[in-house]
Amino acid sequence: MRATLMHGPGDVRVEDVPDSTIQLPTDALVRVTAACICGSDLHPYHSMDPVGGPARMGHELIGVVEDIGPEVATVATGDLVVVPFAVSDNVCQFCREDLHTSCAHQEANFLDGIADEGGQAEAMRVPLADGTLVKLPVAEDSALIPSLLTLADVYGTGHHAAKMADIKAGQSVTVIGDGAVGLLAVLSAKRLGAEQVILMGRHRARTDLGREFGATDVVAERGEEGIAKVRDLTGGHGSHAVLEAVGHLPAYEQAVGVVRPGGVISRVGVPQYEQAPIGFGSLFRHNIRLAGGPAPVRAYIDELMPDILDGSIEPGRVFDTATDLDGVPAGYRDMDARKSLKVLIRP
Structure with a gap:
């Protein structure tokens, strides 16, 4: 064979x-x-x-x-x-x-x-x-x-990202990554009742599909510029849930930058790093939870x-x-x- x-x-x-x-x-x-x-x-x-x-x-x-x-x-x-x-x-x-x-x-x-x-x-x-x-x-x-x-x-993984973030009706969600998992995380967040779904991605054909799946906003910028734009879209506070579907450290750092106090970062992108900020200045100070993992x-x-x-x-x-x-x-x-x-x- x-x-x-x-x-x-x-x-x-x-x-x-x-x-x-x-x-x-x-x-x-x-x-x-x-x-x-x-x-x-x-x-x-x-x-x-x-x-x-x-x-x-x-x-x-x-x-x-x-x-x-x-x-x-x-x-x-x-x-x-x-x-x-x-x-x-x-x-x-x-x-x-x-x-x-x-x-x-x-x-x-x-x-x-x-x-x-x-x-x-x-x-x-x-x-x-x-x-x-x-x-x-x-x-x-x-x-x-x-x-x-x-x-x-990929659909089960996108759903897992949303489920582990415990998305509730009316919340704001940011999805980082416009690959297949990220796009299906958008679909899943919308299915669970998110009111605002911000997709962070730079490829127009993909983000257009993301809009059809339920994204209300698209942010093409990365790093500090992207973080600032998401915070502007969320009244300066950030999103209740951030679904990270990339797996690289800059995506995680972006997630930390756009999550609101008391929010959750749900990772389903396979991590290509061993250490990431989780201490007082990143997660602990604002009661931010870290969730996710391989999707069952x-x-x-x-x-x-x-x-x-x-x-x-x-x-x-x-x-x-x-x-x-x-x-x-x-x-x-x-x-x-x-x-x-x-x-x-x-x-």
Whole structure:
């Protein structure tokens, strides 16, 4: 079978690899029908250490179950399923608390942390199939597939940012980052009742989509100039909630600058830093809370899917480019160059 491998910074290739197969009685083998490139895939694209060999890529996918282990009971061969980016058993104490990304089962892991597997491929072995996979009530050629694919990561992650910020009706929210997660954080903040949603981003096509998702204001400036503009838009006080969807230190520092006293910064951008200001002068002095983390998207699928199925929302609009496997290396280049917002893969 064919799969995407990253050999080092900027070096993505589609190669022949051994076929994925059932290895454990709780596994399912999924034929990939739709996958995508994630903004977080660009972090290793910039900095991966090639020592240790290439890494299989991809953690967002929809596919058809081709085979199951003898202990799998909730899905069957032929089912169309969405595969959340974190493997979980859905029954441990943490999963029952809607924290599937901290599942206590020893086989639990992020999909791209599973050796020799990845979703940007023709097929993938998925461990803990009963807990991880969610059946979809549509055909594999449904027009809803792009939006349903966002349940595997980016829509659930944007929703997680808003949920962890405990957004309430009438509040002001600032979203930092105009990538797919940031745009879906805008949609999620609006869905939870935010009255003012300020999107901090500089790419016009993306921020225009952000306005359609519910942004009331767009701030293109960064740093102190951007902070001043957000504070001006919020009566000088800042926003009740700041959803940080970038992961770099300047974005965090911007979040600190625009959050109001008593507010919350919710981070879902994968942090590319180890230390950040949290002391008296930044968070402590004004009772500002810091929240966020990897999104337990499995916990949100049942809540978020109905609005996609009935057409109330269309998170799949974040996909502005589509390709087959052969086009994946170019897809990485285009996303890195900001020529594409998010690339849909149809193997």
